[in-house]
Amino acid sequence: MNFNMKEAIEVLERTPQTLEYFLTGLSDGWLQCKEGEGTWNVSEVIEHLIEAEKTNWIPRLEFIIQEGESKPFPSFDRYSHLNEKAESSIERKLLAFKTIRALNVTKVKELIVPELHLELTGSHPAFGVVKLRELLSTWVVHDLTHTAQIVRVMAERYRADVGPWQEYLGILKKK
Amino acid sequence: MNFNMKEAIEVLERTPQTLEYFLTGLSDGWLQCKEGEGTWNVSEVIEHLIEAEKTNWIPRLEFIIQEGESKPFPSFDRYSHLNEKAESSIERKLLAFKTIRALNVTKVKELIVPELHLELTGSHPAFGVVKLRELLSTWVVHDLTHTAQIVRVMAERYRADVGPWQEYLGILKKK
Numbered sequence: 001m002n003f004n005m006k007e008a009i010e011v012l013e014r015t016p017q018t019l020e021y022f023l024t025g026l027s028d029g030w031l032q033c034k035e036g037e038g039t040w041n042v043s044e045v046i047e048h049l050i051e052a053e054k055t056n057w058i059p060r061l062e063f064i065i066q067e068g069e070s071k072p073f074p075s076f077d078r079y080s081h082l083n084e085k086a087e088s089s090i091e092r093k094l095l096a097f098k099t100i101r102a103l104n105v106t107k108v109k110e111l112i113v114p115e116l117h118l119e120l121t122g123s124h125p126a127f128g129v130v131k132l133r134e135l136l137s138t139w140v141v142h143d144l145t146h147t148a149q150i151v152r153v154m155a156e157r158y159r160a161d162v163g164p165w166q167e168y169l170g171i172l173k174k175k
Numbered sequence: 176m177n178f179n180m181k182e183a184i185e186v187l188e189r190t191p192q193t194l195e196y197f198l199t200g201l202s203d204g205w206l207q208c209k210e211g212e213g214t215w216n217v218s219e220v221i222e223h224l225i226e227a228e229k230t231n232w233i234p235r236l237e238f239i240i241q242e243g244e245s246k247p248f249p250s251f252d253r254y255s256h257l258n259e260k261a262e263s264s265i266e267r268k269l270l271a272f273k274t275i276r277a278l279n280v281t282k283v284k285e286l287i288v289p290e291l292h293l294e295l296t297g298s299h300p301a302f303g304v305v306k307l308r309e310l311l312s313t314w315v316v317h318d319l320t321h322t323a324q325i326v327r328v329m330a331e332r333y334r335a336d337v338g339p340w341q342e343y344l345g346i347l348k349k350k
Contacts, residue, residue: 001335001336002204002208002332002333002335002336003333003336006202007201007202007204007205010200010201010202010205011201011205011329014196014197014201015197017196018193018196018197021189021192021193021196022189022190022193025185026185026186026189027181027182027185029177029182030182030185030186033177124339127338127339127340128339130338130339130340131338133336134336134337134338134339134340135340137333137336137337137338137340138337138338138340138343138344140333141330141333141337141340141344141346141347142344144326144327144329144330144346145326145330145344145345145346145347147322147326148323148326148327148330148345148346149345151319151320151322151323152319152323154186154319155316155319155320155323157177158177158178158312158315158316160176160177161176161177161178161308161309161312162309162312162313162316163302163305163306163309163312163313164299164302164303164305164309165302165305165309165310165312165313165316168313169313169316169317169320170320170323170324171316171319171320171323172316172320
């Protein structure tokens with residue numbers, strides 16, 4: 001096991017501002033491009049991250065602490081952000097993500113006493129028994145997977161433009 | 176073709192500070208982890224990015240402008256940074272990257288007149304004829320591929336820790 005609270009929080013604290021720095025002021029070409037039909041653009045990835053802050057991580061952590069394995073936690077709709085088409089700018093979305101993440105990190109620090117809580121178990125609707133520390137680890141890797149997605153979506157835009165160098169660029173090979 | 180100079184420079188200008196914000200102050204666990212034998216840790220990726228700023232992008236752009244296709248440009252050793260084990264901190268490496276990138280972006284803006292230079296051709300030692308705009312596009316996607324690599328290497332560290340959620344996390348599937 002590599003997980004520890006301090007290191008996990010290091011990543012959770014950095015993701016929103018990292019994305020804010022990278023994405024603020026980018027041209028629409030970068031923000032609107034997709035990998036194809038049914039995939040998300042950069043802006044939709046940020047909406048998804050906000051949605052998960054609202055309805056996934058903290059509610060599930062609280063649910064495990066309160067209910068244990070007694071009942072499965074409500075499932076999380078990974079596509080719900082696509083239903084409410086927020087027309088706000090990327091800057092407002094990044095600010096919303098940064099704000100709710102800061103609140104949630106504070107909440108986690110108050111809520112979780114590593115010595116007491118990390119091995120607590122809950123009941124995932126699809127997976128069955130899961131540990132609280134697995135949920136925390138997943139939160140971290142979820143940040144990383146969507147950061148990777150953002151740069152991959154952007155790279156895809158230049159797939160043809162790089163010409164023969166495509167062969168050397170790993171990010172364009174993942175298809 | 177999606178490439179244009181202004182949008183390409185938007186990414187080139189943002190990468191160093193984005194990585195600086197994300198990586199500064201991270202625990203050694205994150206900075207030293209690898210995907211396995213023969214792979215790079217986060218710190219080695221930054222060394223590679225610095226090396227490419229010194230010996231790849233600008234020298235090759237200048238070479239194309241000066242020599243055209245008359246002789247192939249010197250090949251770039253993608254592993255040369257591994258020979259000189261710089262023992263400096265990640266913060267110093269990130270500062271070095273930010274500094275040389277800022278110089279190089281300035282140089283590109285001075286050097287390249289899009290209307291005149293984008294379609295110029297050079298001779299790549301392995302690929303044969305390449306266009307200057309393909310080299311510029313590759314510079315951008317090279318930033319994106321190594322940013323993706325950094326977060327993928329970090330995610331790998333928690334592969335076992337996420338438990339059954341591994342199934343939902345795309346970044347852990349790319350093996």
